[in-house]
Amino acid sequence: MGRLTKIIDMSSENNPVVEKYKFLLYIDSAKPKSQHAADRLRALCRLHLLENYTLEVVDLQENPTLFEYRRIIAVPTLDIETPASQKHRFVGDLSNSEIFITAAGMMQEATKMAKQAVDIRNKIKPPYKPG
C-alpha cells in the first residue's frame, strides 16, 4: 500500500485533470473465480462514488495473445490506469476488497481535488463486506 502514496505528486495539480479511469479486467470465462469479478468491480465503484471510469473485460479464451503481451499469469487481473496515467495491477476476484478500496481511494485522492478526496475517504471508513 505504501507504494501507492507515490501517486500523490505535485505534477498532477498542474496537469489538466483527465476525466476517466481506465479499467481493464482480464478474466477466464472457463473459471468460476472469474465469473463475478466484473460485477463486483462495478458494485465497488458504485459504493465508493467512483463514477468516471471505463471498463473493458478481456476473456483469456478469446484473446490469448493479449495475455502474453500484457504478461498476465493469473485471472482475474485488473489493470487500472488513473487519469494521471499511473498504472496499477490487482490480481484476484476482489473478495479481499479492503486492500482494493484503500488503493483505489488513494488513487482518487491523487487525481481529484483534495476536498472531494477527503469526502470519499470518510465514506469508505466502514469496510465493505461482500454478500
Next chain:
Amino acid sequence: MNDNKISTGLKGLDTILMGGYPAACPTLLKGGPGTGKTVFSLGFAHAQLQQGASAVIATCDESPERLVGYMDRFGMAGSQHLASGKLVLLDFRPNLSETVVGEYDLSPILLRISHAVENSDAAILVIDSLQNLLLGLGVTEPRKEILELFDWIREKEVTTLVTMSASLDNQPHSLLEEYAVDCVIHLSQNLDNQLMTRYLRVLKMRGSAHGSNSYPFSLNHRGVSLLPITATRLEDAMELQRISTGIPRIDSMLGDEGYYKGASLMISGRSGSGKTIFASTMLNQVLQQGEKAIYVSFEESEGDLKRNLQSVGIGLSGYLDSGQLLIHSGRAIEMGLEDHLITILNLVENESPQILVLDPVSALMDMGSSRMVKMLMIRFISHIKLAGTTLVLTELLPDASADYSDLAISSLVDTWFKLRQVESNGELNRLINVVKSRGSKTSNQIKEFTIGDSGILLEDPYIGEGEVVVGSARITRIKQEQEEAERKRYELIQIEQALSTLQATYESKQKVLGAEFESERSELMRKITELKRQAGQVLEQRDAMRDARE
C-alpha cells in the same frame, strides 16, 4: 542415440543420461544460485534449434533480451533464431507491484505456454525458473495448479526442462520432485580449499538407466563443459604409429622406435632434474614434424619458458607466432582442479594437438583428496587418449622424497621416465631410466645425461662391478679400464711370443727326432737284408749238399 531421449546439447551430459533428457515428459533441473541452471537450459534449446526444431523458453528470472544476449555470447546464435521465429521467448517475470485482492486462477500460465508451443510447433519447452513464476503473487512454493501444467506437458508429449532453485537446507523432496517430473538433476557447488567446483548428479530418471555419480562440470565463456566419463570405458582405438622423443638414445631405450602416438607419458623427478627440458624436447620434436602442440605450464610464464628453453637450444617463438604451438600458463590456485582439467580439455578439443604437455601435473595434485584427484586424473587421461593426443605429464618429486612417485597415477600412464640426480665426488649427476613402457622392449639401463647448449645429451654410464658410476668418477673408471686393457694387451703379446717360441722348439725337436728315426730304420733294414742274404746262402749250400749225395 536413444529414441526416447532428446540430446541435452552437452556431450558429457548425454552420456550420463544415456542419450539425453527423457522425451515427451518434464525434467527438473534443481540447483542453488550460480550453478548454471540457465546455461544448461539455453544449451538444451540451442541443441534443438541447431537441428531446425523450434523451442519455447518461458523465462521467470531474466528478461528475454538478456537471455538472447547470453545465447549470442555463448555462440548459440540467439538473436538469429529469434528472428527466424524458431525461438519463442515467453516473459513470465514476476511483476512485483501486483496487489493480490482475493482468490485467483493460474489458467493463463498454461494457456500462454500451450498457445506458444502449439503456434510455433515447438519440440521442446524450457521453464527457467519455476520458483519465481508466482513470486509476484507472493507464492514461492509451486502450487497444485502448476502440476496441471506438468500433466498437460505429458499429455501433449512436449519434452520440457524446468529449472528450480534448490533450498540451501536439506528439505524433504517437494511434491514436484516426487510426483510431477520424470527426471531430476541436481546441480551444486562445493567449496574445497577455498576453490569452488560445480557438480551435477542425476537424482532419478523414470524408466531408464543413468549415470549415478556426482560429475564435476565447468561454466565458462563458451557455456557448460562436463568432464565426461565416456573414456573410462577403455575403448581407445589402437595406435601403432611411433613417435620419436627427439633424443635418439631415449628412443632406443624404448625399443628403438620412440613412444606410441597418443600414449600418455610421465616424467618424474625432483626440482632441477630436467623435467621441463625433457618434455620440451619431445614437444619440439612434434613441432618440427609440423604437428600442433599445447604446453600447459603451472610454473612459468610464456615469456620465461621461451627464454629458458632458448638457452638449451629449443626455440619456440616461431611456432608460437604461427599458431602451431599454444602455451597456456596459469597458477594452479586460480581455480579448482576440475575447472583446470576442463579448461585444458576444451583447449585440446579446439586445437586437437598431437601433443599436450602438463608441467608439472603435481601442481594440481594438492587441490583435493588424493582419491578424488586420482578419479579425476583417470577421466582426464583417458579423455585425452580418446582425443588421440599424446599426453606428457611432468611430476615434481619433493626433495625429501625417496624418489617415489607421490601421484597414484603411475599405473595410468603408458610410459614412465624417472630422472634422478646422484651425488658423488662433490658433483650432482643426472640419470634417466625407463620405469615402464607398455608395448615396447624397454631398456633396463640407467643412462646418464647432461644438459648443454643443444639440449639433452645422453652418455653411456659405466656399468659393471655392481655399481653405476657417473660423472668424473665415470671418466676415471673409463681411464682405469683403458689402462687395464693396455696391460692385458701387452701380456697377450708376450704369451703369443712364448707360444711361437714353443712352436719353433717343438718343430726343431721333431726334425731331430725324424732324422734319428730315419738312420735307425735304415740300419735295421740293412740288417734284415743281410740276414736274408745269409739265409739264402745256407739253403743253397744245403741243396748243393743233397745233390752231391745223390
